[in-house]
Amino acid sequence: MGNFNPMYVTFGIYLIVVLLIGIAAYFSTRNFDDYVLGGRSFGSFVTAMSAGASDMSGWLLMGLPGAIFLFGLSKAWIAIGLVVGAYFNWKLVAGRLRVQTEFNNNALTLPDYFYHRFGATGHVMKVMSASIILFFFTIYSASGVVAGARLFQSLFDVSYTQAMWLGAGATIIYTLIGGFLAVSWTDTLQATLMIFALILTPIIVYLSLGGANEVSAAFQAASAASGKHYSSLFEGQTAFTIISTAAWGLGYFGQPHILSRFMAADSAKTMANARRIGMTWMILCLTGACAAGYFGIAYFQMNPDSVNIMKGDHERVFISLTTLLFSPWIAGVILSAILAAVMSTLSGQLLVCSTAIAEDFYKGFLRPNAAQKELVWVGRLMVFAVAMIAMIIASDPNSRVLGLVENAWAGFGASFGPVVLISLFWKRMTAQGAIAGMLCGAITVVAWKPLTGSDMYEMVPGFIICTLAIIIGSLLSKPTPEMVERFERADKAFKEAA
Known part of the structure; x- marks a missing residue:
């Protein structure tokens, strides 16, 4: 009994619950539509919580608090940009995309939507969009594996490789067997855990410091020691750096794992209530994450002997505060929220990758008449294959969670964001414009920093260049009458539903 740790129990219970949800979803999955989009049956609450949980990966409880801890509130521009971007994603994209995918051959994936929206002629559109998904999502998935490995490595004294398998194993299993239903049902549980942890932890950290006077004195001492003004949103910031940091919000319009939640809603009418639920949850979570990192500065200034618990890694600040300030039973529940954040996003990414392969490559090119059960099993095999590639990418223990997320987020935001937005509002848009x-x-995101050396987040030039290419490419070509007529019917249906 000497080695008994209550955190093992809480983690074990959590993992058992998500696996049981995966098994339940397995028996509820009747066909490929269920496996990919849950039969388009989700109401506003599940739609909102699933979209939020799949969005906020391990970076919410590791990368963002770590950045605030290291630099102060100047890094909160990331959160501000995300809130603005998410609101407009719900407002401008959610309902319209739900209706447009239904009118475009009941498209189940983003590549399939692009393919049918722009005339269903040739497969260049499908191949390109599915390839972009696979490329950037393997990087994005790797960030989840890294975050999970860091958590298990910090808590259970195992090697980085063992921690990777522990962190990713349960996610792979429930995603593989349960598909979209398992992912969305577990997302609802995980979103609840995340908001509980992110509200409670900064409150307890603040209370442990003694009060406003003690907190203020600690920040003054920290600022004097480092020369940084941690409490300023504008410390070390220029208009250039603020735009670059807040530009994270542009990425929402092109994230396949979030857009798929909009596609899975039971109707466009669901979106208004889902937006209110989702935005409230998001603002509370981001505020809590920033507060945890911010109060962590004061805590470790007042308790310098405890700094070594982070082992020189600022992304462990949330984990460290939790283990220092809570009983092992409560700490286990709170730290399960980090695992929940990792699992919710990683599962969504794995599912989008697997369905892109099954629907857009396997069915699109190899087996056009493949049976529903066959496609489901191909999807399951692809979940495992993509997960293994992500684990290879994540095998470097020095990988930074926020850096991996930053690259993949920009890739999707710049490649798909303008394409999705413009396709929902401009009937004159063509396949040539979308492909260009x-x-x-995608090329701008990959090449921007190596070629220019600029500190500007590659999302900004990528989004602008993508938009210009769409407009020029569309003006140099013409949509077919069928494309225009289908767009107008879908647009009319959305306006009637709204």
């Missing part, structure tokens, strides 16, 4: 935009956006 995707290609230019």
